[in-house]
Amino acid sequence: xxxxxxxxxxxxxxxxLARLAPDARFLGRTAADLTDPKACRGAVLxxxxxxxxxxxxxxxxxxxxxxxxxAYAINTTAPGVIAEAAREIGATFVHVSTDYVFDxxxxxxxxxxxxxxxxxxxxxxxxxGERAVTAIGGRxxxxxxxxxxxxxxxxxxxxxxxxxxxRDALNIVDDQIGGPTSAASIARAVLTVSEQLRDGTAPSxxxxxxxxxxxxxxxxxxxxxxxxxxxVDVTPIPSSDYPTPAPRPLNSRLDCASxxxxxxxxxxxxxxDLNDVLDELRARx
Numbered sequence: 001x002x003x004x005x006x007x008x009x010x011x012x013x014x015x016x017l018a019r020l021a022p023d024a025r026f027l028g029r030t031a032a033d034l035t036d037p038k039a040c041r042g043a044v045l046x047x048x049x050x051x052x053x054x055x056x057x058x059x060x061x062x063x064x065x066x067x068x069x070x071a072y073a074i075n076t077t078a079p080g081v082i083a084e085a086a087r088e089i090g091a092t093f094v095h096v097s098t099d100y101v102f103d104x105x106x107x108x109x110x111x112x113x114x115x116x117x118x119x120x121x122x123x124x125x126x127x128x129g130e131r132a133v134t135a136i137g138g139r140x141x142x143x144x145x146x147x148x149x150x151x152x153x154x155x156x157x158x159x160x161x162x163x164x165x166x167r168d169a170l171n172i173v174d175d176q177i178g179g180p181t182s183a184a185s186i187a188r189a190v191l192t193v194s195e196q197l198r199d200g201t202a203p204s205x206x207x208x209x210x211x212x213x214x215x216x217x218x219x220x221x222x223x224x225x226x227x228x229x230x231x232v233d234v235t236p237i238p239s240s241d242y243p244t245p246a247p248r249p250l251n252s253r254l255d256c257a258s259x260x261x262x263x264x265x266x267x268x269x270x271x272x273d274l275n276d277v278l279d280e281l282r283a284r285x
Contacts, residue, residue, distance in 0.1 A: 005027070005053070007043075012155065016184045017190065041085045050091050055190070057075055057096070094194045095142050097127075099252040099254055100118060112206040139197050139200075141194075141206075146210045147180040149180055170221065173238070176250050179253065188265075211267060211273065
């Protein structure tokens with residue numbers, strides 16, 4: 001049996017974890033349905049794992065507004081059940097969370113101890129999941145991250161590259177600020193956190209991890225097009241010009257100092273990771 005059990009198989013972070021930890025056991029939806037607490041609990045108890053990572057989540061931010069029960073089952077109930085089972089078998093548990101637990105007010109970077117106030121159902125269910133994991137106790141870490149991108153799945157980078165194939169100008173929101181974070185960097189961080197929890201060299205708690213430097217979506221888009229060699233005119237617009245069913249936090253800056261101090265993990269430069277992702281997409285094409 002593998003020392004490492006990962007919930008999630010096809011998501012952005014899970015796919016990068018599979019590259020870094022090929023011997024780990026990955027549980028997709030068919031192996032462990034996150035809407036089935038008994039299946040999640042059974043998977044942990046039968047695993048014999050010493051380390052457990054939850055890289056799965058309901059991430060459809062807008063759709064969550066019309067599917068709150070499903071979002072709650074996956075983002076709240078499942079992490080609590082997994083955490084409880086992990087504690088029973090003496091395994092460490094790392095749970096990936098989000099900047100959407102904050103309301104995005106102000107301009108200061110959000111610290112792990114700052115008071116959450118999610119704006120929508122997605123953020124509310126992720127926050128409730130965090131609290132469920134914390135209430136269970138055991139050796140655990142909650143790693144909040146933001147603006148995930150990779151060569152896999154659906155994300156901002158892939159969406160605007162696709163749009164640029166048929167458009168030479170795009171309007172992109174410029175008043176939301178955050179740290180784009182590659183799934184590969186998140187996977188590396190999660191594994192480091194998991195290993196140090198197992199070794200007993202790091203305390204349980206909530207930590208932040210995001211790419212640097214902080215940038216707006218419009219700024220990120222301009223960097224993507226420049227690195228990809230695409231001539232696309234980006235017009236910055238306010239969020240009010242691009243309404244969505246679920247509001248987005250304007251300020252998603254994350255204070256990651258405690259993550260570097262505790263685990264020795266600095267904020268990655270998303271510009272370097274962007275080039276790696278674009279190289280992968282070019283090789284695929």
